Amino acid sequence: MARIELVDLAHAYKPNPSAPGDYALRPMTMQWEDGGAYALLGPSGCGKTTLLNIISGLVRPSHGRVLFDGKDVTDLQPEARNIAQVFQFPVIYDTMTVFDNLAFPLRNRGWKTAEVNRRVQQVAEMLELSADLKHRASGLSADAKQKISLGRGLVRPDVAAVLFDEPLTVIDPHLKWLLRRKLKEIHHELKLSLIYVTHDQVEALTFADKVVVMTQGEVVQAGSAQELFEEPAHTFVGYFIGNPGMNLLPCTVADGVAHLDGGSIPLTERARVALQGENGKITLGIRPEFVECEFSQQADTSPATVTSVRNLGTHCLAEFSLGVHTIAAKLRQLSAAAGDKVWLRLPGERTLFYVNDKRVA
Incomplete structure (x- = not known):
């Protein structure tokens, strides 16, 4: 786990980052505490996935620095940052059993068999996958596959952070609610640093301790659900949060x-x-x-x-x-x-x- 700092961070996909209109992410400085649950919330195209990919190392920012516990990781590749990332669609091995899918990240890091078994059983129980551990992933439903993908992200206790990029998009509404609640329980139990990207305000407000609201590449407010609702700092936050909005x-x-x-x-x-x-x-x-x-x-x-x-x-x-x-x-x-x-x-x-x-x- 790590304290994540974004220092004077900005990003432009075009060659001329000095032109304000070219920014995919406008300049920002933020700090996310070790063990916190955060959400990046905003409409499609607002820059939240770009920001997540900069934190993970999939994208290098055109300006500014990314720090993990004070260490500059801006130029490090994803594998050197010790993070786990869960994507919108399940990333699993269909030919493997559920157990082997969950165990794969641990075996790759040389964990002993007894430790692998203990950790996999713990995570499977949290995600209610214990009954499926011996089944091949290919025969499971879409929501079960996504739970495996979530489990692969959560199974390593030593990660700096677990990053979720709209992981519940393919899940039906009732199961979304159950999985959000389960993720909240897991966060309280494991104390992992979690960053969750979504365009759904209900997902963000029910999952995260602090929600970062973005629009047009800019962070317009970061706060608790109550702060965003009662004291929106920007008209976009007032309009975007609430049903109907402000x-x-x-x-x-x-x-x-x-x-x-x-x-x-x-x-x-x-x-x-x-x-x-x-x-x-x-x-x-x-x-x-x-x-x-x-x-x-x-x-x-x-x-x-x-x-x-x-x-x-x-x-x-x-x-x-x-x-x-x-x-x-x-x-x-x-x-x-x-x-x-x-x-x-x-x-x-x-x-x-x-x-x-x-x-x-």
């Missing part, structure tokens, strides 16, 4: 009030100070979970019209028109129909403000 509304600020098309919201003292003198693009952000709906005008409410209501059993998901804006809200219940007039309150303590997409208050 309401993001352009506004202007004057005389201690945020003015929207169709309404206005008094600023908290913190927001008033942070936004004083700002002349960039100001965006108001509020999660649908925090929007309040009233059926009569009250203090700090703005008139709106119901455009749709969906009863999802545990809550209602509603959309309202506020001037030219559409606002989504998750409400415990709502006895209203499309076309009804209501009043919305956006609580100041739950409302965030962004200037040029970066949070200021």
Whole structure:
């Protein structure tokens, strides 16, 4: 296991890395602690697999350094970095038994037979593969094969880190949930450093202690699930995290009030100070979970019209028109129909403000 540091790291696949538009990964400096569970989260093409491959040594960065426990490994090949990597599709030997697949990385490193048997049994039990150890991998289901692939990554206790590149893509939704839970249990038991790449926010937020959110080659925030949900540092994080994502509304600020098309919201003292003198693009952000709906005008409410209501059993998901804006809200219940007039309150303590997409208050 290792503490992984990325120092002034950037990468461009084109010959001219000095041109900002050429960057697949924009400059970043990060540190991941030994034994942590991390996720790289973002849409396709955001650079997360490139970053993972730089850590593993499959790609050499065009700028910056990669350190394992303070040692510069930037120029080392993957086999010299002592890492394990699990890919999107199972990488196993179909003609071998499950036992031999799991034992292969250990035998390659000269482990004694008794130690190999003990470790393989331990990992197989964790992944619920014990009953299949004598079976050939070729006859197993896709999810069982991927569990073997996971096991091959986890079986070596001395690795600097185990890197997962969207390993559950080929697994059906119910088994995905079971395997995520199993990986979480294994992490707590083995204390391995795990880095997990995914475009699925549920996978990332339920697996990782810290999630690194990326877009267009840039890391825009790294934090816990709660931090990403309650305090998104960038409008992309607010929009990308959550179902539905954060309401993001352009506004202007004057005389201690945020003015929207169709309404206005008094600023908290913190927001008033942070936004004083700002002349960039100001965006108001509020999660649908925090929007309040009233059926009569009250203090700090703005008139709106119901455009749709969906009863999802545990809550209602509603959309309202506020001037030219559409606002989504998750409400415990709502006895209203499309076309009804209501009043919305956006609580100041739950409302965030962004200037040029970066949070200021």
